[in-house]
Amino acid sequence: MASYDREVTTPFLLRLFYKNGSFHRPDEFASRSLPPSLSLYTWPSSTLTELAEQVAAEDPSLLPSPSVGTRLAFRLIYPDARNAAATAGAHHAPTQPRFMVKDLGSVVLGGDGASAALLAAANGAEGDDGDTEMTGAAALATAESATKDKTLGEFKFVVGDYVSCAILPPLADGSVAPAITARNDRPTGPRGPAAGHPPHNNRRDAGFAGRPGRDRERRRSGFGDGGFPEGEWRRGDRATW
Numbered sequence: 001m002a003s004y005d006r007e008v009t010t011p012f013l014l015r016l017f018y019k020n021g022s023f024h025r026p027d028e029f030a031s032r033s034l035p036p037s038l039s040l041y042t043w044p045s046s047t048l049t050e051l052a053e054q055v056a057a058e059d060p061s062l063l064p065s066p067s068v069g070t071r072l073a074f075r076l077i078y079p080d081a082r083n084a085a086a087t088a089g090a091h092h093a094p095t096q097p098r099f100m101v102k103d104l105g106s107v108v109l110g111g112d113g114a115s116a117a118l119l120a121a122a123n124g125a126e127g128d129d130g131d132t133e134m135t136g137a138a139a140l141a142t143a144e145s146a147t148k149d150k151t152l153g154e155f156k157f158v159v160g161d162y163v164s165c166a167i168l169p170p171l172a173d174g175s176v177a178p179a180i181t182a183r184n185d186r187p188t189g190p191r192g193p194a195a196g197h198p199p200h201n202n203r204r205d206a207g208f209a210g211r212p213g214r215d216r217e218r219r220r221s222g223f224g225d226g227g228f229p230e231g232e233w234r235r236g237d238r239a240t241w
Helices: 026-030 048-058 081-089 112-126 136-147
Strands: 012-020 037-042 071-079 099-108 162-168
Touching (some): 037 048, 099 162
Antiparallel strands (some): 012 037, 071 162
8 A cells, every 4th residue: 555645745634424322324424414524634544543533632522521432433435426327327317315335443542451451351251261262252352453553545435435433432331332333223124125226236336536437346245234235345446646
């Protein structure tokens, strides 16, 4: 990945939407009245940890006091450009834009101490024989620790995309809220499209903001409930900044 000298590279303006307790639903970004947001100047080399620090510095009132142990979960929000192109090509009446999502990871405020405590608790839950396999909660905690230092560029972020941030305060017993808590926006019911809606199998190959085909490799087969992609998948061709 290319390196960026922040002394000579101009930052871009990122619109970060925030919500306490969970992520926003993707359809909320199709409304003319968008959710509350912060405007942050950042770089392609910025990590999730740096984004979390920017959120805390930009508006401390968004966080509980004290903020130690608060989890900030991040999600990428981007327009489904291919669906829009298909609708326009079919000469349909204008419809609301569709947005797709990609979970990026999360950061626990309070430095490595809070993260270490979370990992230790997860390891303890797996067993006490000293030879614990990294599965379940322990594996999840390790994965979260790895993603917090990934950059926007590594996540295939493109200028014009949104970032959604779920603010998860510590639980009543003082423990760190699990990242899955933020994902209460998924519809219930059997898998598959809702009645009267086409299958959610469109790919974003048409690109966005003058970048054709940048998502050609980004999505794999398999979607979660509601047609939102899940799991590990690559987001498009390498972006040029």
